[in-house]
Amino acid sequence: MITRRDLLKYAITGIAGLAVPTAAIQVLSSKKIFAGKGNVSNVRWIFLVNTYKCVGCGLCVKACKKENEIPYDANVTRTWIERYVITKDGKVFADSPHGGRDGFIMSKIYLGKGRYQDIKEEDISKAFFVPKLCNQCDNPPCVQVCPVGATYQTADGVVLVDRTWCIGCAYCIMACPYGARFFHPVYKVAEKCNFCYHRINKGLKPACVSACPFSAREIGNIQNSNDPIAKIIKTERVRVLKPEFGTNPMVYYIGLDKEVR
Amino acid sequence: MTEIAHGELWTAKELWTVKELFTYPNEYIYWSIQIVMYPFMTGLVxxxxxxxxxxxxxxxxxxxxxxxxxxxxSFALLFIAPLPIVLHLLQPFRGFYVFMTPHFTSAIAAFGVVFFAYGAIVASELWFIYRKHFVETALSLKEKHNKTPSEWVKYxxxxxLTLGAYDISEKALKTDEKAIKILAGIGIPxxxxxxxxxxxxxGSVKANALWMTPLMPVIFIMSAVVSGIALCILTYIVAIEIRRFFASRKALPPGSFQSKEDTSGVDIHTIKTTSNYLLFFLILAVSLELLDLIFRGYTAVKAWDILRVVLxxxxxxxxxxxxxxIGSLVPxxxxxxPRLTIKRAIVISVLVLLGVFMMRWNIVIGGQAFSLTFAGFMHYQLPIIPHNWDTFREGFFGALSIMIAPFILFWIFNKIFPVFDYKESH
Structure with a gap:
């Protein structure tokens, strides 16, 4: 017969005994071991978009959809192009039909709900294109909110999604201030741009970068002081999108306007 | 059909999301009716x-x-509370990953811990309250000879359920009472x-201009208490009235009397006291909500331009x-x-429940009614008639199933934890 006092005694001893090996799990975290061996990543992927060079042809979106097997006609995309038209009376128009996949071949602006707005050329004060993609934030809110840890940041800074572990709650989609995330139409899990991680790890460029005929999109490694893209970011005037969210984006822009959303 | 995206399905058919002006291409109403139901149900719990x-x-x-x-x-509601989330998940069978690999920087990951802790508290409090009943029922059935199969199961x-504790002496019951008080005390926080x-x-989603406020958890708690009290008043009255209706139709053997519980109606004093608490929490909840609204308008930060249009x-x-x-001012x-009547209490409860449901709706759907661009809008259309699994689970009938489920569960639980006939020792 076990008494209450004995039960409590055993319970306390048991918990104390378990606490020791449990503490060891903390000490032996793989991240710390890697860091201790000097295996700190010397790669930090960054992206540079020169909006002056973008003509809105949509080749990057097409290439991305094919490379990353995002159903071509589904209205979701890892990367997209936004068109901004600002008129002389200060009005701002913007659209991105099909993410700009088919190129901006019409001068009419899409207003949603099947409506279009025609703007006369003489009324335009400025107009430009802004390609968008995942910012691979240094402080990614999407990773923070994932309840199961299915989305994570690699040592070289790219945020990935584990398709076998994502539960499809959409919390990460809600947390992203850039609208970069969506549900994959086939796999039914969270999906996003990952700088074509499978390509950049083999020394290739992301599909969109390779597809861009005007070098509006470039990828580089900020840890490498000889990297030409890293040099541009360090020496020229660049901006990031929505810095007020404290996400610390790693996609830099040249020629960003105050009207860009 | 597999080639159609979660959001694509809704736009292409203009079923759920209709976009207006400039929104990002990937933006849709990702959190729909079940995410409205989720805080509504946990609030009732x-x-x-x-x-x-x-x-x-x-x-x-x-x-x-x-x-x-x-x-x-509350115990019956507790079992239903996680169901809206499960119905909402695109990978419902992976839902238990939240317990297996909780990622504690996420608010949702805390769900497993809080849910089970709370469930354990309610279950043990119920056990202490009904322990005497369990023991008495078990003992009376034990002594009965020629048990029918159903009585065997019940036995x-x-x-x-007694968990082997058969001591129902005065002293033991006193200890139970103490345990109940402690458990109820821990249970509140x-x-x-x-x-x-x-x-x-x-409240912690910084990307969403409508949601992000530290007041959000407090507002949720206050409105939760409001909705919980309202639902209890409503169900309590309805349950007693149903019992009275059946009791009055029951043919009694000659010479027997109907028990007091069978014939007496709802005790208006209970309803009045409960209503006072309802009023108190309603004032708190609405004050906080208005404070939030006024503060947003007064400080008018960048997002206010679009929030004003939305609101x-x-x-x-x-x-x-x-x-x-209708949901706050009228009740x-x-x-x-003065002079609260049963009928008025029913009207008040129904209106308050509507008000709290609309509050959840306005937070969840309203928070997605405007684009992250602050330059466009999205309109949500609730799928009514389901034509596939998606439009059922995240449609009107999915939500309705969640609404009805706790009442069925309560009816079953009432067989084990008799709510109405049971005479407590204390």
């Missing part, structure tokens, strides 16, 4: 528990009957945490008419009017 604790902890004697009822109902269930964290899920134009009906008008006036 927490609210019902707080109501029951008013008696167990603070000794509000008038709430004795209501307290037992509220606790059993086994109740024998297990845990219930508040259960719902406060649901508010935190929204005053796009969501005018659902926010100011349904939530604040507020009805509660202040």
């Amino acid at each position: 927490a609210g019902a528990f707080v109501l029951s604790s008013l008696y167990h902890v603070f000794g509000v004697k008038q709430l004795k009957d209501m307290a037992r009822f509220a606790l059993v109902f 086994l269930i109740f024998r297990v 845990v219930a508040c945490f259960l719902h406060g964290y649901a508010g935190f899920i929204f 005053y134009e796009k969501k005018l009906i659902s926010l100011f008419v349904l939530q604040y008008g 507020f006036v009805l509660l202040l009017m």
Whole structure:
């Protein structure tokens, strides 16, 4: 017969005994071991978009959809192009039909709900294109909110999604201030741009970068002081999108306007 | 059909999301009706528990009957509370990963811990309250000879429920009472945490201009208590009236009398006391919501331009008419009017429940009614007639199933934890 006092005694001893090996799990975290061996990543992927060079042809979106097997006609995309038209009376128009996949071949602006707005050329004060993609934030809110840890940041800074572990709650989609995330139409899990991680790890460029005929999109490694893209970011005037969210984006822009959303 | 995206399905057929002006291509209403149901249901769980604790902890004697009822109902609601999330998940069978690999920087990951902690507290409190009943039922069935198969099952269930503790002496019951009080006391902060964290899920999303406010968890807790009390009043009255209806039709053997519980109606004093608490929490909840609204308008940061359009134009009906008008102001006036009647209490409860539901709706759907660009809008259309699994689970009938489920569960639980006939020892 076990008494209450004995039960409590055993319970306390048991918990104390378990606490020791449990503490060891903390000490032996793989991240710390890697860091201790000097295996700190010397790669930090960054992206540079020169909006002056973008003509809105949509080749990057097409290439991305094919490379990353995002159903071509589904209205979701890892990367997209936004068109901004600002008129002389200060009005701002913007659209991105099909993410700009088919190129901006019409001068009419899409207003949603099947409506279009025609703007006369003489009324335009400025107009430009802004390609968008995942910012691979240094402080990614999407990773923070994932309840199961299915989305994570690699040592070289790219945020990935584990398709076998994502539960499809959409919390990460809600947390992203850039609208970069969506549900994959086939796999039914969270999906996003990952700088074509499978390509950049083999020394290739992301599909969109390779597809861009005007070098509006470039990828580089900020840890490498000889990297030409890293040099541009360090020496020229660049901006990031929505810095007020404290996400610390790693996609830099040249020629960003105050009207860009 | 596999080639169609989650959001694509809704836009292509203009079923759920209709976009207006400039939105990012990937933006849709990703959190739909089930995410409205989720905080609504957990709110009812927490609210019902707080109501029951008013008696167990603070000794509000008038709430004795209501307290037992509220606790059993809270337990029934608790089992349903996670279901909206499961129905919402695109990978429902992976839902248990939240317990397996909780990622604790996420508010949702806390769900497993809080949910089970709360469940354990309610279950053990119920066990202490009904222990005497379990023992008595088990003993009386044990002594009975020639048990029918159903009585055998009942006997086994109740024998297990006693957990081997058959001591129902005066002294043992006194200890039970102490345990109930302690558990109810611990339960209040845990219930508040259960719902406060649901508010935190929204309040901590910095990308969403409408959601992001530290007031969100507090507003959620207050409105949770409001909805919980309202649902308890409503169900309590309806349940007693149904019992009375059946009791009056029951043919009695000659010479026997109907018991008092069968014939007496709802005790208006219980309803009045409960209504006072409803009024108190309603004032708190609405004050906080208005504070939030006024503060946003007064500080008018960048997002206010679009929020103003959303609140005053796009969501005018659902926010100011349904939530604040019919759901808060009307019941507020009805509660202040003297000489509360049962019928009026029913009207008040229904309106308050509508108001709280609309509050959840306006937060969840309203928060996605404007684009992250602050330059476009999205309109949500609730799928009514389901034509596939997606439009069922995230449609009207999916939500309706979630609404009905706790009542069925409560009816089953009432067989084990008799709410109405049971005479407590204390």
